[in-house]
Amino acid sequence: MGTSLPLRLLFILHFTFFIIHSSVAQSLSPDARVSLVTVGPGQELYSSFGHSVLWISDPATGIDKAYNYGTFNFHTENFYIKFMRGTLPYQLSTGPLMPQVYYWQTENRSVKQQLLNMTPAQKDRLYQFLEHNFLPENREYQYKFFYDNCSSRLQDAIIAACGDSLYYPGYTHDTLSFRQWIDRYAYTQKPWADFGMDLAIGAPSDEIATPMQATFLPNNLSAAYDDSRVLINGQTLPLVASTIDLFTAAPVQVDDTWLTxxxxxxxxxxxxxxxxxxxxxxxxxxxxxxxxxxxxxxxxxxxxxxxxxxxxxxxxxxxxxxxxxxxxxxxxxxxxxxxxxxxxxxxxxxxxxxxxxxxxxxxxxxxxxxxxxxxxxxxxxxxxxxxxxxxxxxxxx
Structure with a gap:
């Protein structure tokens, strides 16, 4: 899953739009908007499971940051060894959203924005939470595909920002094991890749994913946000105020290979x-x-x-x-x-x-x-x- 861009291009993109900030983030204006942006699966194996970012846009202060937990540094010492061993540290990066949307569009990947209902205080707590995570000493983390990734971290962020005012059930529409979730995405379109992943993963993958764990997939995280409620000024409102399709992918002819x-x-x-x-x-x-x-x-x-x-x-x-x-x-x-x-x-x-x-x-x-x-x-x-x-x-x- 991770990021949707080719690795080197992604690194260059985020480096180009890297935002230098102080250790204490500025506050948001009351008109700031917070959105979950979900990117559909792509044709390449690395993009087969989709992607998620949290976007904070505040025209009054000039803030335009898409927070992405799916990047890593190519200059990490012993990069390839750490990548193969699963010890490569991933990191949070930020950058304006639209240049990334344009790239996802060239990959013919759908992009959906879910504008969130949040009070100014909740938005600011989320912003401070993400900015604290973005500090150089905090931005790296030990990526785990099933348990701690670019999608599940956005679940943690919204829970931290809203606290007890948030009703968040997780993903409750299907009950599947982690292996079955992978199969759902890879078995039909990429049967050989699915076979390779099945061969590589062991018994932990056959455990049933809990509603909170199932949000390791971006589409499941998006559905979980849709099912959530938040208490605002004494009223219980849907967490998702509105949904905007920033780009809808054109239908793709799936290669119906007979040699599965x-x-x-x-x-x-x-x-x-x-x-x-x-x-x-x-x-x-x-x-x-x-x-x-x-x-x-x-x-x-x-x-x-x-x-x-x-x-x-x-x-x-x-x-x-x-x-x-x-x-x-x-x-x-x-x-x-x-x-x-x-x-x-x-x-x-x-x-x-x-x-x-x-x-x-x-x-x-x-x-x-x-x-x-x-x-x-x-x-x-x-x-x-x-x-x-x-x-x-x-x-x-």
Missing amino acids: PKVFFWALAALVLLFTLWQIKYNKLNFLFDKILFTIVGLTGWLIVLLWFGTDHGVTAWNYDILWAFPLWFPFIFSLSKTNKPAWFQFALIGYTVLLLLATGNLLKHNYVVIPILVTLIIRVYYMNNSLSKIPQKKTA
Whole structure:
């Protein structure tokens, strides 16, 4: 999610419109306006989940600041290492709204403004809260995609500004897990990216997002604002006074690719079955394909290990895909030969069969892809076990 602009362009944009301010922010005039601006999903992976900013506009004082919690500094030491490990600090930045709206428009991304009902005192508290967060010593934070991001921080800001006068239920329209929320945005338009994200994230992603947690997605945050109420001068009013469509995206033709992960892996399973039957029928004893296949499986497992133990993303731990993407397949698969069958191969066959039964008993979308993968692995492990069991093993003295 994060920001909607390409990373370098975004950094340049916010640097250009960076506003130098004192440690104590000026007060807003009574005519200041506060808006939540929600940007629709884009075509690129980095923009697939949309974006949110809080915009404070006060013509009387010349203030025009869109507060964006989705930026980071390219000059951070060890930038790429920290980015991959999930330890790259994100930061709050500010800049005039309209130059950003123009860019989102070139990306054909809808932009919606929700003007908020707030008292002058509430607006000023929000402004002071955001300006305090913008101080050099405060603007960086540890970004967490599900739990602390550019959208959820705007939820915290409005709650801090309005206090007990705000009724804020969060997002209550759907009850889904974090993984299911990702699927809703990525599965249809970007099935391979969705498969990769499913493969990378672990058990924490299968927890049901609470109404407050579900606002990690900008569209959900926008809906939560719509459902909120605020007490103003003894009256309970909607938090959102009005909604303005700053730009409406033109309809986009979604690439209806037929080669989805599900199609690819089922086709692979079918081809592997035919190839295995051919090997058995004509007694073609060769394990080159298995060494390639299980090297890929093992390397996938090592990647899962790296994401689990070597990163701080918070949602890549306890990834049970490691049970089929067993890391030690690489390098142990190379101990296999026409005269040597490792003793643990039979346990691999049993283990994969159990996993297949568990997967078919819990048909979540992710498992639709896991099933043909397991079928493929079972076919080849069975072939290796069956073929080598017919070959006399070397006797030891």
